[in-house]
Amino acid sequence: MNSSNDRKYVKYELNFKQKSKIADLASKKNVDADSIMSRIEDFLVSFTDYDNFTFWDKLLSFFNMKMIDFRSKIIADDIIETKKKIKEQKKLLREYEDDYFAIVALGKALESLNKI
Amino acid sequence: MKRKTKNYLLIPDKFAQNFDDLEFIIDELIVYFNFLNEIDFEELKQMNSLHDSLDKIREEFSNICQVYGKLRQEYGVIYFQGNELFTRNTVTGIKLGLLVGKLERAKSIWGSDLSLDYEAAKELINHFTTRYLFKKDDE
Structure with missing residues (x-):
């Protein structure tokens, strides 16, 4: 394996969409965009020797599973x-209905004062 | 002074040579950035049929999304109904508030001759006025 000193690199120009996503990530994590890019560069360095497509297909599927699992947990919490x-709102609906009839009844009772 | 963010990544040349579609790999790594530290090689090794697991978890996710979607829809409808009823009660409550004056006048003219619990009526009016004219309590 190459040491970090004799390893050669190529420049990969990020496209607009990738730059936007990195900026968005940096903003959400409250870090600078360069630290996000450095982490991706480090990741690629650590996986340089895993150069077959099958491994990467598996790795990306693994990440996909982790992400879906993460989102599922958030949605499950939100479902609760x-x-x-919904339960609270249904209780409020019943109260609003009861209040309406009480208000109307009270209004009618007081309006009859005019007729006395 | 704010440092200018670089517009490129430095990728090991060996890696770059092995993958034709670098753009795809970088796209994916950005999407999965939050999970880059969660690699568990043991878990990866054991997952021989990862695609089957992925299909299963996707199906479960799809089901949970459907349940969630229906619940949000139900909540939206109920919330709308709640707003409608609240507004109806607010409008009706305004008319009720105008009757307080009449109540006071009746009390001053007829007092206890009239079979009416003035204080209870005022208390009720105050209750509804506070609830529907001064405060929206389901926000």
Whole structure:
């Protein structure tokens, strides 16, 4: 394996979309974009010797699974929250209906004062 | 002074030579950036049929998304209904508020001759006024 000193590099120019995504990531993580790029460069260096497509296909699938798993957990939490909100909102609907009839009844009772 | 962000990545030449579609790999690494530190080689080795696992987890994710979508839709409809009823009660409550004056006048003219619990009526009006005119409590 090459040592880090004699390893050669090529410049890969990022396209607009990639730069935007990196800027977005940096903003969300509150770090500078260069540190995101450095991490990607380090990652590629550490996997230089894994040069077959099968490995990378598996690796990217692995990441995909991790990401889906992560999103599933967020959605599962949000489902619990949404169910709570629906329950609360249904309770409010019943209260609003009851209040409406009470307000109307009270209004009618007081309006009759005019007729006395 | 703010340092200018570089516009390129330095990629080991050996890696670059082995992959025709570097753009795809970089795209993917940016998308999965948050998971780059989560590589578990043991887990990777054991996952011989990763595609099967991926299909299964995608199917589960799709199901959970459908459930979530329906719930959000249900909540949206109920929330809209709640707003409608709240507005209806607010409008009706304004009319009720205008009757307070009449209540006070009736009390001053007829007092206890009239079979009406003035304080209870005022308390009710205050309750509805506070709820529907001064505060929206389901935000």
